[in-house]
Amino acid sequence: MKFIAFHLMPYADLDLSYTEKYDSAWVTLPNSYYDPVKGHALYNRYLDELEYADQLGFDGIGINEHHQNAYGLMPTPGVIAGALARRTRGSVAVLGRALPLVNNPLVIAEEFSLIDNITGGRLIAGFVRGIGAEYHSWNMNPAFSHERFGEAHDLIVRAWTETGPFHWRGKHYDFRYVNTWPRPYQQPHPPIWIPSQGSRETIVWAAAAERKYTYLQTYSPVAAVKKFLDMYRDEAQKAGYTATPEQLGWMAPVYVGETDASARAEAQPHIEAFANKFLRMRPEMVRPPGYLSLASASAVLEAKSAQTGGDRTIDQLIESGVFICGSAATVRDRLAEHERTLGLGHFLALLQFGTLPHDATMRNIERFAHDVIPNLRSPYAMSS
Amino acid sequence: MTSVLAANRTTLTVEGTQVSVLRGGSGTPLLFLHGSEAFTEWLPFMNELAAHFDVIVPDHPGFGRSETPAWLDCIGDLAHFYRAFIEALGLHDVVLAGHGLGGWIACELALRDTRELRSLVLVDSAGLPLLEDGIDTFMSSVDELRSASYVDVRRAPDPGNPNLAKDALMTARVAWTPRFYDPQLAKWLHRLRLPALIVWGAQDNIFPARQAEAFAATIPGAQSLVIPNAGHLPHVEQPQTFAAGVAAFAQGARP
Numbered sequence: 001m002k003f004i005a006f007h008l009m010p011y012a013d014l015d016l017s018y019t020e021k022y023d024s025a026w027v028t029l030p031n032s033y034y035d036p037v038k039g040h041a042l043y044n045r046y047l048d049e050l051e052y053a054d055q056l057g058f059d060g061i062g063i064n065e066h067h068q069n070a071y072g073l074m075p076t077p078g079v080i081a082g083a084l085a086r087r088t089r090g091s092v093a094v095l096g097r098a099l100p101l102v103n104n105p106l107v108i109a110e111e112f113s114l115i116d117n118i119t120g121g122r123l124i125a126g127f128v129r130g131i132g133a134e135y136h137s138w139n140m141n142p143a144f145s146h147e148r149f150g151e152a153h154d155l156i157v158r159a160w161t162e163t164g165p166f167h168w169r170g171k172h173y174d175f176r177y178v179n180t181w182p183r184p185y186q187q188p189h190p191p192i193w194i195p196s197q198g199s200r201e202t203i204v205w206a207a208a209a210e211r212k213y214t215y216l217q218t219y220s221p222v223a224a225v226k227k228f229l230d231m232y233r234d235e236a237q238k239a240g241y242t243a244t245p246e247q248l249g250w251m252a253p254v255y256v257g258e259t260d261a262s263a264r265a266e267a268q269p270h271i272e273a274f275a276n277k278f279l280r281m282r283p284e285m286v287r288p289p290g291y292l293s294l295a296s297a298s299a300v301l302e303a304k305s306a307q308t309g310g311d312r313t314i315d316q317l318i319e320s321g322v323f324i325c326g327s328a329a330t331v332r333d334r335l336a337e338h339e340r341t342l343g344l345g346h347f348l349a350l351l352q353f354g355t356l357p358h359d360a361t362m363r364n365i366e367r368f369a370h371d372v373i374p375n376l377r378s379p380y381a382m383s384s
Numbered sequence: 385m386t387s388v389l390a391a392n393r394t395t396l397t398v399e400g401t402q403v404s405v406l407r408g409g410s411g412t413p414l415l416f417l418h419g420s421e422a423f424t425e426w427l428p429f430m431n432e433l434a435a436h437f438d439v440i441v442p443d444h445p446g447f448g449r450s451e452t453p454a455w456l457d458c459i460g461d462l463a464h465f466y467r468a469f470i471e472a473l474g475l476h477d478v479v480l481a482g483h484g485l486g487g488w489i490a491c492e493l494a495l496r497d498t499r500e501l502r503s504l505v506l507v508d509s510a511g512l513p514l515l516e517d518g519i520d521t522f523m524s525s526v527d528e529l530r531s532a533s534y535v536d537v538r539r540a541p542d543p544g545n546p547n548l549a550k551d552a553l554m555t556a557r558v559a560w561t562p563r564f565y566d567p568q569l570a571k572w573l574h575r576l577r578l579p580a581l582i583v584w585g586a587q588d589n590i591f592p593a594r595q596a597e598a599f600a601a602t603i604p605g606a607q608s609l610v611i612p613n614a615g616h617l618p619h620v621e622q623p624q625t626f627a628a629g630v631a632a633f634a635q636g637a638r639p
Contacts, residue, residue, distance in 0.1 A: 135560075136523065143557035284523045289552035290560075 001339050001376050004093055005053030005365065006062035006251055006348040008072040009046045009080070012355050013038040016277050024281040026069040026133040033070065043073070045358050047080075051087045052362060053351070056369035060091025060124065062251075062348050064195070065098055067130075068137035071278040078111040085118045092119055095195045095216065095251075095348070096126020100145045101138045105152035105173065106180060109159040113184045121185040126193045126216075127153055129202070133285040143290025146201055148172050160189040195251070198228040200296040207235035207243065214346065216249040222321030222338070225250050229342055245345030250338070253323050253350040256367035260326040266360060267325050268314045274354030275312045275322075328371030335376055391426040391434065395449075396442075398472045399465055404449035406441040409434025412502065412634065413475045416441045417466070419484025419508075419617075420521070420555040422448025424545050429619040432627030436634070437479065442469065444486075446554035448547050459485070459511075459558050459566065463492035470500050479634050481505035483619065484591070485559060491569055494578055503579040504603075505630055508588050508616050510564040512573070512598045518590040522556060532589045533616045540620065564591075573602045580606040581633040583626065585614035607633060 011034060014025070022029050050061040063080050066072035074080050077094045084092060092115060097108045116123040129149050135142040151170045155178070158168070164179030184190055194206040195216040206213040215232045217225045229248050236243035253271060257263025317323035324334050338344060349368055352361040391408030406426055414437035416430070422443040423430075433439045443450040444462055455461055466489060470478060478501050482490035487509025494504050519532050526548065531537050545551070580603045584596040593610060600606045609629045611618040619626040 139561050139563075141556060141560035143553055143560065282523065282525075284525060288522055289549070289556040290554075294549055294553065 001245075001335070001344060002059040002346050003368075003373050003376075004060045004062040004091065004346065004348045005050060005058045005368075006064075006093075006095070006350045007046055007050055007352060008064065008066075008350065009043065009074050010274075010278050010352075010354060011039070011070040011073055012042060012352075012357075014070045014277065014355075016273060016355075019277065019280065024285060025071055025278050026281045026285055027136045029070060031068075039073070046352070047083055047087075049352060049358070049361050049365060050084060053365050053369065054084075054088040054090050056365060057373065058090060058369060060093050060122070061088060062093040062095050062124075064095050064126070065128075065130070067101075067134050069133065078115060081115045081123075082118070085115060085122075088119075088122075090122065091124050092122050093124035093193065093348075094126050095124070095193060096128040098128050098130030098134055099152035099156075100148035101130050101134060101140050102152070103173075104175075105155050106159060106175065106178065108152070109156040109180050110182075112156075112190060113160070113180060113182045116185040116190050117182045119185075121190070123184075123186070123190045124193055125190040126195055127156075128195050129199075129291075131197075131286070132288045132291045133281055135288045135291060136285055141290070142288040144172070145291055146293070150205070157189060157192075160184050193249070196228075198224060199292060200231065201293060203228060203231050204235050207232050207239060207247075209239040209241060212236075212241070212243075212247060214247050214249055216251060216346070216348065218251045219253070219322065219350075220250075222342075225321075225338075226342055229344075233343070243343075245339075245343055248342070248344055249346030249348060250342065250344055251348035251350060252321075253353040254331060254364070254368060255323075255325045255351075255353075255356075256328050256331050256364055256372060257325075258327065260330050263326050263330075264314060264318075267323075267356070270354045270356040270360075271314055271317060271323050271325070272312065272354075275317060278354050328367055331368070332372050332375050335372065339376065391430065391439075393449075396469075396472070398469045399445075399453070399455075401445045401453040401465070402451040403445060403469070404443045406430065407439065409437055409439045411437050412477060412479060413438045413440060413473075414479040414481060414630075414634075415466070415470070415475070417480075417482035417486030417489050418444065418447070419482075419486050419510075420559070421545060421551045422450070422547060423541075424448070424547075425541065427541060427620060427623070429623035429626055432623045433630065436627070436631040440473070440475075444489075444554070446557070447551050452550075452554070456554070457557065459488050459492055462489045462558070463496060466493050467497050476500050477502045479503050479505060479630070481507065481630065482509060483507040483617065484510050485555060485564070487511060488559075488564070488566070488569070491573060491576070492566075494576055495569070495572060498578050501578055503581070503634060504576070505581045505583060505633070506599055507583045507619055507626075508585055508591050508595075509582075509599060510559065510591065511566065511569050512595070512602065513562070513565045513567070513570055514591060515594045515598055516592045518588070518592050521590060522560065534621060535585075535587050535613055535615045536621065540617075570602075573599075574604065576603050579633075581630065582606050582608045583618060583629065584608075584610050585616055585618035585621065586610050586612045587614065588616045590616040609633075 255267035487506040488511035614621040
């Protein structure tokens with residue numbers, strides 16, 4: 001298994017009593033809750049944490065994109081990736097850029113190419129549709145999300161792989177001159193990963209024989225992770241090939257302590273703030289009409305009920321497997337079991353979550369790097 | 385209360401798309417285009433109208449019991465569809481009525497082709513930029529939307545529309561952005577040459593009643609009817625007042 005240290009860069013200084021006045025940390029929470037002086041310190045703290053993880057031997061670091069919320073402060077992940085590019089050695093995974101939100105997908109082709117050139121081919125290019133709340137924040141029509149995602153992807157990959165200039169004529173985009181400079185460093189293009197919360201359309205699309213993109217299940221109960229990774233493997237079989245572990249990943253919050261009891265005690269307020277305060281949003285934000293096809297709406301509803309159906313306790317989060325917490329031995333055993341039963345090739349550890357302070361985050365990164373990763377390196381990963 | 389008239393639901397194929405249509409009454413055809421939700425049943429306001437008109441109430445393509453065609457992307461598509469629908473049914477001298485989203489479709493249709501139209505009735509209509517924001521229907525739960533839509537929610541049809549998610553999806557598709565209007569319509573609606581009646585519920589929380597002024601000021605010679613004690617669906621809350629107003633207007637009298 002390979003390991004990426006993932007970060008959401010939340011506004012950890014959030015006044016958690018906001019819930020007395022507002023029903024969501026997304027879209028409509030007034031930005032007066034954000035203090036730029038504290039924000040400045042947080043961004044630099046988080047960059048230090050990711051650089052530290054890279055130094056301690058993670059295979060890469062991971063970031064993503066969210067808008068108008070306290071949960072994740074990276075509206076333009078390319079800026080963060082740029083800040084990390086020259087201070088890291090491993091992969092820089094941008095997981096991902098929300099393709100349907102932009103009116104010019106070539107912006108993303110250029111941004112990813114830039115990172116790939118600066119890092120000398122260490123970019124992992126994540127493509128996502130963006131979560132439902134983003135369609136409110138950017139006023140993008142959720143009912144065209146799938147169409148725009150597909151067309152933007154096709155345009156970006158063609159811009160990366162075909163000599164320009166060429167004319168792109170699509171339903172949603174028309175560009176007379178597509179001629180991306182710089183071209184990507186990796187040939188034919190950077191690896192493409194598809195993080196998702198379990199939309200069937202997305203899984204079928206990612207598993208198709210002409211793509212075979214790495215599918216990444218984000219923040220879900222283990223049962224849901226298994227269901228969607230199995231769905232990917234089934235789709236691969238239908239497409240005439242067998243999916244490898246390299247094509248399957250999972251992102252989960254993790255906390256490694258000295259003992260199970262101390263880990264639980266140290267993590268509790270922070271993971272509960274993460275689940276109940278930072279992830280808090282109205283159901284209408286999670287699923288704006290049209291964001292899911294009528295067919296897959298029910299499947300995702302089932303997976304998401306674990307995180308939006310009222311407040312969660314740390315014990316519920318550990319029990320369902322959403323959160324992995326304990327001594328190094330416990331976390332190691334859990335991950336070894338998941339590797340075996342889920343067939344994972346990539347694990348993305350969210351080692352800072354909610355309000356978890358800097359010191360605790362750094363110890364968490366150290367324990368994970370020193371006491372968990374070495375025992376889980378597969379022969380495949382070590383030889384690659 | 386008018387006694388219940390015979391009404392039936394049939395399925396027609398127009399432009400390769402199967403649409404479900406409620407129809408009852410006789411006389412001048414009145415084509416009623418629903419708002420962001422298709423009707424699940426023949427309602428009292430349809431019955432009231434059926435005393436004066438041949439009332440035709442289709443589920444829009446992509447809504448209710450109708451098929452979702454691949455060509456449906458915007459309100460203009462539905463306007464073109466209903467031109468074909470009027471032609472396919474061989475309708476002439478049509479009173480074209482539309483509520484909310486349906487009013488917007490009616491405006492777009494009437495700007496394209498008035499040959500088979502007698503007059504236009506817009507009810508709490510979308511289409512023009514709002515003078516004043518109402519609640520964000522896409523950010524509202526089913527219950528919140530229901531209680532915001534009526535002055536007295538007990539007047540609402542029974543809940544339990546099995547096609548709510550389908551209707552919401554298609555409403556988003558055609559109206560998410562710009563939110564329930566088209567700047568092109570705002571530019572050109574003044575070219576409309578058709579007798580028009582602007583009906584509004586006085587206590588509409590979705591498209592506040594001031595919006596009636598925007599339509600009245602844009603459409604030359606338009607008449608207005610503000611119905612008291614009604615919200616976003618005055619035809620549902622005050623069916624007799626609504627039908628009497630439409631009938632009087634259609635006969636050429638001022639309501």
